[in-house]
Amino acid sequence: MSKQSQFIIGGIIAVVVVGGGFLIVKNNASYEKKTTTTNKATQTITLGSTGASFPSSYKSGDKLVGFDVEVAQKAAKLAGYRVKWVNADFDGLWGQLDTNRVQGIANAVSFTPERQAKYQFTDAYYNDEAKVAVPTSSKAKKLSDLDNQKVAGVAGSNNITALQSVNKSIVVAPFENRDSATQAVLSEKVAGVVNSGPILSATIKKNHLKLRLLPDTIQKTKVGIVFKKDDAGKKYAKSFNKAFVELAKQGEIEKLSKQYFGYDVSNHDLEK
Structure with missing residues (x-):
């Protein structure tokens, strides 16, 4: 060569x-x-829910499912987070948030002036209204028919406060979770149960409960995910808000709403 x-x-x-x-x-x-x-896409955010609140957050076998759970997970994924869930009763979730054991709560948390003063909310992803359910055999036709009688509610829920503000004659009996409050009215230990109207309606339909809703609307509220009111909380809220807009425009929140509640309660203002 x-x-x-x-x-x-x-x-x-x-x-x-x-x-x-x-x-x-x-x-x-x-x-x-x-x-x-x-x-970046697998940063972990720890969110709290009850895991015992159909159809918001509940267990299907060992899996945590529900409307609020799925909305939170889909939004978190778009925002670049993987969700780690911590379960506690609703009243206890606030203590978990205050002590940094969770970064946020995703469990049908309604906006109230008191909560908004202390915590950082996302934009609302669905609209809610509080109602009272009574046994189908009850003679009550309107809220005032329950004067001087006991009505069950979830401890720490704003629905209890709202009920007391519109009818001080009703005696509120707080329970640890929705299931125990619902069982109390089914066993006639109380005359009724106050909760989210869409949640009560879905629960009655799913479990074929002998309950019916009274026509009175106790209050209308908006629901979002709540974080601590600090720099981290504001950052989380901002990223989730952006994700909510995308999910709303895709029709995902409306789809999940119809899946879990049977009708659309999603906040369409997000699409504007």
Whole structure:
């Protein structure tokens, strides 16, 4: 082989090696970029829910499901988070948030002036209204028919406060969770149960309960996810708000609403 041929072949090998090296570096850079993106998409946020509040947050086997759970998970994914769930009774969730054991609460949390003064809410993703359900055998036709009688409610719920503000004659009996409050009225230990109208309606339909809703609306509220009112909480709320808009425009929140409640309670203002 001539020296000229050896030089040409050597040059080709050098180009291939250098070129291969360039490709490797380029591929490594691409891999690093992809890995960084993946890590960002799997940051963990810890959210609290009861895990015992159909259809908002409840267990199906070992899996946590529900309207608020699915909305929160879909929004979190769009915002670049993976959700870790912590379950506690509703009243206890606020203590979990105050002591940083959870970063937020996603469990049909209604806006109230008191809560908004202390905590950072996202924009509302659905509209709610409080109602009272009574046994189908009850003679009560309106709220005032329950004067001087006991009505069950979930401890820490704003529905209890709202009921007391519109009818001070009703005696409120607080219970740990929705199931125990509902069982109290079914066993006739109390005359009725106050809760979210859409939630009561869905629960009655799913479990074929012998309950009916009174026509009175106790209050109309909006529901969002709540965080601490600090820099981190404001950052979480901002990222979730952006995700809610995208989910609303995709029709995902309305779809989940119809799946869990039987009708649309989603906040369509998000689409504007």
